[in-house]
Amino acid sequence: MARLSLVPLLLLTACGEEPDDNILTRQGNMPATATTIEANAKVPQTLDLADPRDFEDARRGLIAAPEALQITGPEGDLIWDMPSYDFIEGEAPDTVNPSLWRQATLNNVHGLFEVAPRLYQLRGFDLSNMSIIEGDTGWILVDPLTTEETAAAAIAFAREHLGTKPISAVIFTHSHIDHFGGVLAVLGANSDTEIIAPKGFMEEATSENVLAGSTMSRRSMFMYGSQLEHSPRGHVDSGLGKSPAFGSPGIIEPTQIIDTTGQALTIDGVEFIFQNAAGSEAPAELTFYLPQFKAFCGAEVVSRNMHNVYTLRGAQVRDALKWSGYIDEAIHLFPDVEVYFASHHWPLWGNDAIVDFLKKQRDSYAYIHDQTLRLAAMGYTPREIADMVEMPESLRKSFPNRGYYGTVKHNAKAVYQRYFGWYDGNPANLDPLPPEQSAKHYVKIMGGANAILESAQDSFNDGEYRWVAELLNQLVFAEPDNARARALLAQTYDQLAYQAESGPWRDVYLTGALELRQGTPTEGIDLAHAKNLIEKTPLDQFFTLMAATLNGPKADGKHYTLNIEFTDMGETYVLELENSVLHHREGEADPGADATVRITHPLFIKMLIGDVGVKDILFSDDVSVEGGKLSLIQFFALLDTPDPMFNIVTP
Incomplete structure (x- = not known):
């Protein structure tokens, strides 16, 4: 598509600066209209935006904050830039919903914090938090951020102010990349440190980034506004934190699995009681309680915003009722809690405040679930329900239940989808x-x-x-x-x-506007940066992905059987194409195969991340091919290459 741009015709301003009222930003965004100004002016009439409690909690226990927190990637590119958010101060501009501005201001508070004696958090070094629990001999790290670069900067800052101690254990609370991707920076690739994670962690952590990864990555550019300038007319916050970090993620296999609620472990002298919360915010997730600290880590089952029952980047719809049930279970499992901390946002102190917070989080998901089903039973469709569900006042006025990340509207549609699917029952929508x-x-x-x-x-x-x-x-x-x-x-x-009060909604709209003005971007995420994560992904998942790239019409009438032998792993996969479907199985090679490819795992990974092409591999001295190379070339020609920059706002 040709790149369309009206911007050169206009007087522009620098990135991050508030433009004059009558001119556009560098990316072409116009000023707020009178209608928008009026709508945003009404927000403070419905919410007590001046309530100081959250600001006090967000700053409580601050030990130190970096003067200018900027983190560069492996090629010198800036992957984390807190100073770019310095414009977020004072009253909200006309171009930002005042409630979202409040959340963005709170998420700007960053540094190293003492949550309780021997319990610390690094906040604002990434989208997520890294927590440190001081054991008898070393540190127990919880959720080592998204990338090696951000995790390295965070742990270095902690050591600068707390001293240097060995890492005695690492806990991954769940299977989303912003909670494990930086582990190699804090441990190294060959560490024998204990790694604790929920049941199903490795499968879920790798599968989400492989089978649907290309599509999710493209949609994530909209959800997180990765192409947007940071300014009062651009990206201001994701609601959950500032934004994701795009650097070098890695992964290490767990040594200890949590699969049972109530499971207790003593780690470096600290007692943990775990809750298995599988199928809540993530398919594999845990929370835990520290009895000696009376501290509850809510992971991402609870957070200081309404979360996504369905995430706009695209993922399987979550179970709102089960999610609510886990929060209710935690309330009763850990009644003596005095400190709450989590994978995002700032902590909370005091039993009454924490229990009230947990109950309102619990009831938000339950309310959306129940009211969606009630209205569906009356014949209302998803779009109608989304406009009809309104939270009760007790939940609506609670800041941790506001739609800064997830929203009532798209979560109600998600509940409908979980039970009834995409079809709303209207015949006109059956085959549009x-x-x-x-x-x-x-x-x-x-x-x-x-x-x-x-x-x-x-x-x-x-x-x-x-x-x-x-x-x-x-x-x-x-x-x-x-x-x-x-x-x-x-x-x-x-x-x-x-x-928009939701950070992702704001970013989606603004990214759509940017692409209408300037066309689709030319580059996406470089898979080479995720090499370690890809190396640890089970081979089975890549062959499943290969099946999902097969061009069915082109494969009609074709039949191939191929053996893929990984000489350094002792594993063999047999691929069979018939009926325009590609099947695979691990086991003995098929003696009647059209061809057998003997390849090393590292070379296979290079092919996956695009370092080498298929033809280069087939004719490489490092690869042995038995049978017809022509058959192999014909087979690989049937596989489509995903378009990482496909159009969204245009055909």
Whole structure:
């Protein structure tokens, strides 16, 4: 697609600076309209944004904060930049929902904190927190961040202020990459340190990043606003933290698995009582209680925002009812708790405050679950339910239950999807036309592009931004090169972003606006940075991924059987293509195979991350091929290469 940009025609401002009211930012974002200013001005009337308790808790126990926390990647690129958020201070600008601005201000508080004697946290070095529990001989680390670079900076800062102690154990609370990816920086690849994780950790931690990883990565660019400038009209916060770090993630296999609630371990002299919370916020997750500290680590089962029952980057829908049940279980398992800390945000102190917090978190997920099913039973569809569910006042006015990350609207749709799937029961939605085809019909019946643009502009002037987005989306999909339609839709997304309380919603809208103005980005995430993670991924998952890249129509009528022998691992996989489906099994080689490839695991990994091509491998001296190389080339020609930068806001 050609890159469209109106920005060179406009007076621009520097990244991170608040633009004058009548000019656009470097990325083309327009000022807030009167409608947006009015909507954001109403937010403080419904919430006590001046409540100081969260600010006191967020700053409590601060030992030290880096003067300028900037972390570079392996090639000198900046992967973490806290100073870029320095513009977040004082009152919210017109272009940011004041409630989200409050959360962003709280998430700006960073450094090394003492949570309780012998219990510390490093916050603001990454999207997630790294916690340190001081044992008898060393440190027990909880969740060593996303990347080697951020974890190395965090642990170095801790040692600077707390002294140097060995790492006696590491706990991965769950299977999302921001809670284990930096482990190699704190341990090294060959460490014999005890690694504790929930049941199913390795399978879930690797599978999420392989089978659907390419699609999730592209959608994550929208959800986290990775292409956006950090400014009052750009990215300000993810709600869960500032943003993900894009560096070099790794992984180490656990040595101790938690599979039972109530399971107790003494680690370096510290007693732990674990809760197995599988299938809550992550497929593999645990929480734990430290009796001697009366401290509960809620992992990401609880956090200081409403979480995602469905995440916008795309993942399996979570079970809101089970999630609520785990929180209720924790309340009764650990009634003497006096300190709460978690994988994100800041801690909380005092039994009454913690129990109240846990109950409201519990009831938020249960309420959305129950009300969605109630309304579905009355015949309402997902889109209707999303607009109908409103949290009760006790939950609605609780800041940790606000939709800074997940939202009531998309979580209600997620509950509906979990029970009833994508189909809402209306026959018109059973087999609708693809978007491009239906869009052309809509444009024709509405009198053409000019008529639509005139109507859309009137609605924009009236502040009906949700409708304008729906209307202009049809025109853009029918006429993707219509510059006026793209420009007005981008302006509409600006206003929807400025009013959004959810950090991801804001980033989604603003990224959509950016791509309408400038086209899709040219580069995505470099898989080479995740080499260690890929190396630890079971081979079975890559062959499952290979099946998902097979071009079914091209494979129609083809039949191949291939043996893949990994000479350094002693493992053999047999691949068989028939009926346009690729099957695989581990075991003995098929003597009647069309070809047998003998390859080392490291060379196979180089192929996966794109360091070498398939043809280079097949004709390499480091690879032995028995049988027909032509058959191999023909087979690999049937596999599509995923497009990491596929279009989203245009056809």
